[in-house]
Amino acid sequence: xxxxxxxxxxxxxxxTPAPDTEQPMMITGNWREYRPVIDQEKxxxxxxxxxxxxxxxxxxxxxxxxxxxxxxxxxxxxVCVNECSTExxxxxxxxDFPDGVVRLEKPF
Amino acid sequence: xAYVHEITVWTRGVVxxxxxxxxxxxxxxxxxxxxxFTQAFDNYVDLPDRVNVPVRKYARISDVEIEMRYEYENxxxxxxxxxxxxxxxxxxxxxxxxxxxxLVVNTDxxxxxxxxxxxxxxxxxxxxxxxxxxxxxxxxxxxxxxEGGVDAVGLGAGLAAPILGAFAKATGxxxxxxxxxxxxxxxxxxxxxxxxxxxxxx
Numbered sequence: 220x221x222x223x224x225x226x227x228x229x230x231x232x233x234x235t236p237a238p239d240t241e242q243p244m245m246i247t248g249n250w251r252e253y254r255p256v257i258d259q260e261k262x263x264x265x266x267x268x269x270x271x272x273x274x275x276x277x278x279x280x281x282x283x284x285x286x287x288x289x290x291x292x293x294x295x296x297x298v299c300v301n302e303c304s305t306e307x308x309x310x311x312x313x314x315d316f317p318d319g320v321v322r323l324e325k326p327f
Numbered sequence: 328x329a330y331v332h333e334i335t336v337w338t339r340g341v342v343x344x345x346x347x348x349x350x351x352x353x354x355x356x357x358x359x360x361x362x363x364f365t366q367a368f369d370n371y372v373d374l375p376d377r378v379n380v381p382v383r384k385y386a387r388i389s390d391v392e393i394e395m396r397y398e399y400e401n402x403x404x405x406x407x408x409x410x411x412x413x414x415x416x417x418x419x420x421x422x423x424x425x426x427x428x429x430l431v432v433n434t435d436x437x438x439x440x441x442x443x444x445x446x447x448x449x450x451x452x453x454x455x456x457x458x459x460x461x462x463x464x465x466x467x468x469x470x471x472x473x474e475g476g477v478d479a480v481g482l483g484a485g486l487a488a489p490i491l492g493a494f495a496k497a498t499g500x501x502x503x504x505x506x507x508x509x510x511x512x513x514x515x516x517x518x519x520x521x522x523x524x525x526x527x528x529x
Contacts, residue, residue, distance in 0.1 A: 249417025250379040252339070294379060313413040314436060320416045320444070325372075 241292065247274065248321035251295030253310045259285050261307035268299035268308065290319035329391040332500055333401040336384040337420055338410035340376030345469040345480070347410045349487030351384035354494065356482070357505040358388045365389075371399055381418050388500055406498050408490060409433060415444040427452040429498050433459045433490050438526035448528065455497035457523040459489040463515040483510030489519025496523045 255268075262285065268277040269286060276289040277299060300308045313319065334354055338347025348369065355367035366387040373382035385401045387393055403423045412434035414420055421430070428450050432441050438454040445451070460466075467485035471477050483491060488510050495503045503520055510516045 249381060249414070250339075251417070252379065252411065252413045313416060314434070314440070314444070317443070322417065322419050322446070324419050324422060 246291060246321060246323065247294045248291045248319065249323055251293055251313055251319075253295050253297060254290070254293065254313055254316070254319065255288065255295075255297060255299050255308045256311045257286065257288065258307045258309070261305045262286065263305050263307075265304045267302040267304055271298050271302045273298065291321055329389060331393055331395065332388040332406075333404045333425075334386040334388070334406045334408065334500075335401045335404040335420075336386070336408040336410065337414050337418065338382055338384065339378075339414075340373070340380035340382045341378045342468065343410050343466050343486070344376055344382060345478070346466050346486045346490070347382065347384045347408075349467075349482050349485070350408055350410065350490050350494070351386040353483050353487060353491045353506060353509055354386045354501055355388070356509040357491075357501040360505040360508055361502060363388050363390060364392050366393055366396070368399075381414055404428065406431065406494070406500070408494060410486065410490065412436065412441065415441060419446075421445065421447065421450065424450045426450050429453050429455065431455045431457070431490065431494050431497055433457060433486060435461065438524060442526075451528050453497055453525055453527045455493045455523050455525045457489050457493035457519050459486040459515075459519060462489045462518050462522065463512060481511040483516065484512050488512040488515035489522075492516045492519030492521075493523035493525075496520050497525050 274292045276293040277286050280287045297310050300310050336347045336350045338344060351367045355365035358365045368385055370383040376382045403425050405425050406429045407420050408431045410433050412432050429452055434441060434456050435458045438456050441454060442448055463485060467480050469478055469480060491506050491510060495501055495506055506516060507513050
């Protein structure tokens with residue numbers, strides 16, 4: 220597509236510091252009004268939430284026995300609740316929980 | 328420089344953006360009718376907003392001409408208004424709050440439940456809670472992209488009306504009568520003024 224000489228080619232994404240496991244420059248947890256809550260009894264590890272989450276906030280834990288939720292980056296879009304095949308996920312109002320506080324100094 | 332009352336309104340982008348702007352504009356328009364000098368504007372840094380992003384709107388009231396025209400942010404607000412209550416978990420909304428400041432929250436919870444999420448309420452004089460959603464249902468949305476320049480819905484047709492009523496009750500910076508002259512949904516304004524729960528902290 221582009222005729223870039225070999226000696227001038229750079230790897231994709233080299234312009235910004237590439238995030239390793241997370242991107243602390245764009246914390247989106249404070250966008251959330253409602254959060255997904257998982258009932259581990261009903262979960263059959265179908266991985267729909269892991270596949271559909273736009274911010275990769277659902278991940279398998281180390282032992283690969285359950286999916287865990289990342290409160291720091293979940294913006295509460297609730298795609299996972301819609302896609303859950305076993306209705307293990309439900310939405311709950313954020314002020315019902317003392318945890319998940321992402322108190323930033325500035326919006327951006 | 329003469330004392331300027333600074334009011335910061337926190338809201339959520341797009342979905343409650345117009346409500347936050349209506350609160351700031353309503354405060355300024357009502358104070359203007361009382362012969363005060365006023366300013367009301369959006370935070371430039373927060374725009375363009377996206378859905379649910381925390382955004383700020385500002386209002387300023389003064390008895391004499393406001394000379395801080397080229398300062399774009401209220402660094403030391405006297406009143407902080409939260410159009411969405413979950414912002415207490417997401418932002419340090421009381422940053423720079425002046426002593427004896429007031430927090431006005433749109434929520435169905437009590438002031439004590441909101442104070443659990445406020446890490447340092449030392450500067451607060453009072454917390455006011457009003458359930459605007461219960462009073463007037465859903466929020467109004469303005470997609471014109473003109474930041475209120477051409478707004479056919481009108482000022483205070485949605486959630487902003489009860490919040491303005493609670494603001495008048497908790498702070499007394501503007502009179503309810505002058506708010507009633509500028510707000511479209513006057514019934515919701517009066518009901519918000521009536522049903523607002525104000526908890527004095529000192």
